[in-house]
Amino acid sequence: MVNKGNYTLNVITKALEDTTDTSNDHLSESDIDNKAYTGSDEFLSQYKIKAKAKVMSIKIDTKNSLVIAILQNGLIEIFDFKLTLLHSFDISYDNLKYAKWFTENGTEYVFVLCPLQDDKVCYKLLELTDCGSGESSPIKELSSTIIEGFSFENSKLCYQFGKLYKLNQGKIYIYSLPHCQLQQVIEFPMVDKLSPGDDLISFQPVSVNRVLLTVNNVIYLLDLLHCSTLSQRELTHVKTFQLLKSAVINSENSHNSKTIAIGISTKNGPNPTSSLEIINIDVGTNTLKDSLGKSFQVGNNDSSVILKPLFDDKDINDKRVKCNDVSGDSSVPVLHCNEVIEKLSALQDNDITSFDDVFFKELKIKEEHYTEKDRYISDPGFLNKVLDLIFGKFSGNDYPKTLTFLLTHPLFPLSRTRNLLSLLRDQPRLFKQAIVTCPNLPLNELLEELFSIRNRELLLDISFRILQDFTRDSIKQEMKKLSKLDVQNFIEFITSGGEDSSPECFNPSQSTQLFQLLSLVLDSIGLFSLEGALLENLTLYIDKQVEIAERNTELWNLIDTKGFQHGFASSTSDNGTSQKRALPTYTMEYLDI
Incomplete structure (x- = not known):
């Protein structure tokens, strides 16, 4: 408590008193002891003492009935609950600004910070020992350190x-x-x-x-x-x-x-x-x-990243960076984005051969798909410009092989993934390539394609992509936004038992994958929204899946049992043979005389 520059330390305790005489005349008031009646049998006892400096931290030790006050002038004073001074400890600094108590393995510690000149601060770690140990002071200094460049101000x-x-x-x-x-x-x-x-x-x-x-x-x-x-x-x-x-x-x-x-x-x-x-x-x-x-x-992303060699090489020039790998000498070309874009822009429309020649030769790409050797092509802006040229110069009937390479690139621009599947729907090869390798495909577009496709292979590819890239909660939330008719058509395709969707057409891992996706569909729309005929087909499908699971379990148990019996018989036979060989009927020994 502060009053006109004076600091006081106040302690209020609650104790039970005899209630035979509870009149106001029984209460006494003084500078040291002040009791106020609060109930029929409860009293608040207040004790007050003048502090020598501003109190920076107070700790109440209920185990030992102590009040520990840390003052700004560097004194640590220990009182009982009546504010009788028991011990005092001086940390040797008179400008203490921060103190914090903490407990470690049942022992109480406190560390203090005292700012010094030149952005320095004194850090002291102290321990509160047992008051009954007989020591002069229960406060023990464990360490003292001067930290430079601390900047305690502000x-x-x-x-x-x-x-x-x-x-x-x-x-x-x-x-x-x-x-x-x-x-x-x-x-x-x-x-x-x-x-x-x-x-x-x-x-x-x-x-x-x-x-x-x-x-x-x-x-x-x-x-x-x-x-x-x-x-x-x-x-x-x-x-x-x-x-x-x-x-x-x-x-x-x-x-x-x-x-x-x-x-x-x-x-x-x-x-x-x-x-x-x-x-x-x-x-x-x-x-x-x-x-x-x-x-x-927030990082500073450069527009173009050029891979640098790990070791210095005297033969490095402006265009080639030489390095050695397992297969021999390989080189990483410097990416000249503007020159490649200018050459591609100068080509005529629908000239697939020339477009691929310029793209693959200028960038030194050896494969039609992305490999680890193509990691130097890491500029998303450049990839976006190439895609603009592809969709601007070529009609929807055919696209260059450059698009296949970009669909396999892990840095395929996010802005280009929207409506990409609908754009490539008439190109089966590119459509499948986009589903399998193109990153960041929107979930809503994948679900729309999933519920409209009637091809077993594409159905598996899309379902695997959805389950791999998205969480169950996000899938269910997005399914709730789709048309009820599309969802019912998907369930009919899975449970109808046709040539492309019957359980016999899928291996066990594929059946598990579709069964997991079907459970998400049912969780999102609910069983009550399905019609009677669709529910019957769904019941038959689930029963058949359970029957397959039971049959596989029985086969596995049978194989394990037979294998165990065969292994036990073989080991018994081997042990019997070894025992017979180890104990022959008689032995013959030759003695040298």
């Missing part, structure tokens, strides 16, 4: 699970305890552009490797292990929101991922009012899947 600090996090000028510095060694530096683009004087920033931990950051009225949930923004929310009804305290949980040791944080919100207007608010937080699972596609680190 920094936000927080601690959790053995790591100290410092936010300063758009960067988070992660220090590992107990030695307070710098482990990692992470840059934050959302904080780097702000001015510390005008923007309000707060910083609190919530779980392992996850912290809560607020910038004015925007709240960020950050994963510092994978450098990602797990969640972001803007509080539009307030001007600023500043975190005060958060409930830190260890989501790795428990199934609970929910926690809360408390902060102060300030509203807009000429007379802004502040209020205390609680926010609910889901910290996630601390795995990579929570952070996929959510990175806050």
Whole structure:
């Protein structure tokens, strides 16, 4: 408590008193002891003492009935619950700015930070020992370190699970305890552009490797292990929101991922009012899947990437980069995108041969499909321009082999995948190639083709692609948007037992694949939306699949049983033979006389 520059330490305890006399005359009031009646048998006892300096941290040790106060002048004072001074410990620095208690293996520790000149800070780690051990002071100093380049000014600090996090000028510095060694530096683009004087920033931990950051009225949930923004929310009804305290949980040791944080919100207007608010937080699972596609680190991507040799070579020139591999000498050409585009643009329309010659010869491509030797072709803008020329110069009847190569390239432009299947539907070879190898095909287009195709081979290719690239939840959500008629036609094709769709036409792995996809279809539309005849066919199909599974199980058990018996008989026979050979009827020995 602060009063005109004076600091006081107050302790309020609750105790049971005799209720025979509960009149107000029984209560006494003084500077040291003040009792206030709160009920028929409960009293609040308040004790007050003048502090020597500002209190930076207070710890209540209920086990030993102690109050431990860490003061700004570097003193650590230990009181009982009546504020009687028991012990005092001096850390030898009078400008203590940060103190944090933590527990490790049942032992209480505290570390303190004292800023020094020239961007230095003194870090001390202290241990709280047992008060009954007879030592002069229960506080024991374990280590003391001077850290350079710490920049304590205008920094936000927080601690959790053995790591100290410092936010300063758009960067988070992660220090590992107990030695307070710098482990990692992470840059934050959302904080780097702000001015510390005008923007309000707060910083609190919530779980392992996850912290809560607020910038004015925007709240960020950050994963510092994978450098990602797990969640972001803007509080539009307030001007600023500043975190005060958060409930830190260890989501790795428990199934609970929910926690809360408390902060102060300030509203807009000429007379802004502040209020205390609680926010609910889901910290996630601390795995990579929570952070996929959510990175806050922005990289500088060059328009063209040229592979460089690992070792220096005196024979390297401007056009060729020589290297040695297992098969012999190979070379990686430099990609001249503009020259290739100019030559392709100068060609006449529908000239397939010339187009392929220019593309494959200029880029030194030896195969009609993408291989690991073609990794130097890594410019998405160049690939997009080539696709523009292909679809602009050639009609839908035939396309050059260059398109086949691009369909197998892992950097096929994402913008070109939309409506690609409908564009290639009249080209069976290219259509199948796109389904099998083209990356980033939209799920809705794959499902539309799946429910309209009546070809067993393409049906398997599309179903495998869907199950491989997308999750079950996303597949079911997208199926709900499709026409009910298309879904029923797909179920009829699978369960009708025709030449192309009967269970005998598929091997066990293919049947499992279609059965899994069929279960997703039924989960998305529901059985009640199907007609009676379709339900009967579906029941017969499922019964047949179960019959096949039972028959295969019986065959496997029979094979295992016979194999075990044969192996046991063989081993018994071998053992009998070896025993007979090891113990002959008689032996003959020759003696030298």
